[in-house]
Amino acid sequence: MTTSTFTVTGMTCQHCVSSVTEEVSEIPxxxxxxxxxxxxxxxxxxxxxxxxxxxxxxxxxxxxxLA
Incomplete structure (x- = not known):
């Protein structure tokens, strides 16, 4: 297992967090x-x-x- 950290720009609410989480979770x-x-x-x-x-x-x- 590996862990990577990134910074996302433009998020303003919990819906933003959910959208990013959903899309990134789909990466194989x-x-x-x-x-x-x-x-x-x-x-x-x-x-x-x-x-x-x-x-x-x-x-x-x-x-x-991504920043």
Whole structure:
């Protein structure tokens, strides 16, 4: 298992957190996603190291961006 931490910009509410969590959870190999609204942190636990582009694409799909 590996853990990666990212910062998401543009989130303003709990719905934002839910959207990001849902999209990132769909990345193959992801086992856990934790999003904190206050500081925009996104902590992803996965079976293998994640490609930043895959995480960025998932966050983009939710309507936000990685910092």
């Amino acid at each position: 190999g992801v086992t856990d996603v934790a999003v904190t609204l206050d500081d925009g942190s996104l902590v992803v636990t996965s079976e293998q190291p994640l490609d930043r582009a895959a995480v960025s694409a998932a966050v983009d799909e939710a309507g936000y961006q």
